[in-house]
Amino acid sequence: MSRGPLVAVVVFPGSNDDRDAAWALAAVGGEPVVVWHGEEHLPPGTGAVVLPGGFSYGDYLRTGAIASLAPAMAAVRSFASSGGPVLGICNGFQILCEARLLPGALRANRQLEFLCRDVTVRVETSDTVFTRRCQSGQELVIPVKHGEGCWYADHGTYVQLAARGQIVLRYTEDVNGSFAEVAGVVNAHGNVMGLMPHPEHAVDPLLGSADGGLILAALVDAAAEHAALVAA
Numbered sequence: 001m002s003r004g005p006l007v008a009v010v011v012f013p014g015s016n017d018d019r020d021a022a023w024a025l026a027a028v029g030g031e032p033v034v035v036w037h038g039e040e041h042l043p044p045g046t047g048a049v050v051l052p053g054g055f056s057y058g059d060y061l062r063t064g065a066i067a068s069l070a071p072a073m074a075a076v077r078s079f080a081s082s083g084g085p086v087l088g089i090c091n092g093f094q095i096l097c098e099a100r101l102l103p104g105a106l107r108a109n110r111q112l113e114f115l116c117r118d119v120t121v122r123v124e125t126s127d128t129v130f131t132r133r134c135q136s137g138q139e140l141v142i143p144v145k146h147g148e149g150c151w152y153a154d155h156g157t158y159v160q161l162a163a164r165g166q167i168v169l170r171y172t173e174d175v176n177g178s179f180a181e182v183a184g185v186v187n188a189h190g191n192v193m194g195l196m197p198h199p200e201h202a203v204d205p206l207l208g209s210a211d212g213g214l215i216l217a218a219l220v221d222a223a224a225e226h227a228a229l230v231a232a
């Protein structure tokens with residue numbers, strides 16, 4: 001029986017969605033492998049990386065700031081610079097912003113309350129490796145659970161990102177005060193994405209929605225392609 005492409009799930013002290021992410025990735029055809037934050041290298045043959053949700057290092061400084069300096073993040077930076085697909089979910093999104101792998105920053109929710117509920121996000125572009133199983137304009141129901149999920153960038157930065165197609169997901173309502181209802185962004189090369197909703201909690205209709213599986217399955221596709229490219 002052939003295995004799916006390897007997807008490294010980086011675990012930090014305080015991660016609490018790493019097992020959920022691994023289960024969801026396996027459910028859509030990936031071969032998840034857990035990587036502890038203290039590791040300096042990703043497993044050979046890694047095709048993609050996921051930074052899962054949680055409360056890395058207790059979030060005692062700016063959320064994600066300490067995690068962005070973890071030894072494993074040097075390997076993630078190198079992997080991303082080689083074109084490898086990297087997906088940051090919730091706390092993972094915060095870490096990617098703190099590591100300057102994604103633009104903007106995450107701030108406390110406008111309500112100053114922790115949010116945990118299903119939300120609807122609109123796919124702004126299907127022209128990314130993370131959303132190519134979706135259609136532009138498609139609405140996805142995916143849960144959120146965060147206290148600091150308000151994405152912010154100055155107006156000039158936002159205009160540039162929107163013009164370049166880097167705004168990938170947008171809430172259909174004002175969920176947390178995020179600038180222009182942004183829920184997910186990609187880097188300039190399109191191989192690093194962060195999103196606040198949790199796709200790993202929306203891969204089975206029994207959970208209320210399978211929409212998150214579209215994003216994770218696309219990531220697995222990209223992992224297979226990257227691994228094949230490196231092996232060639």
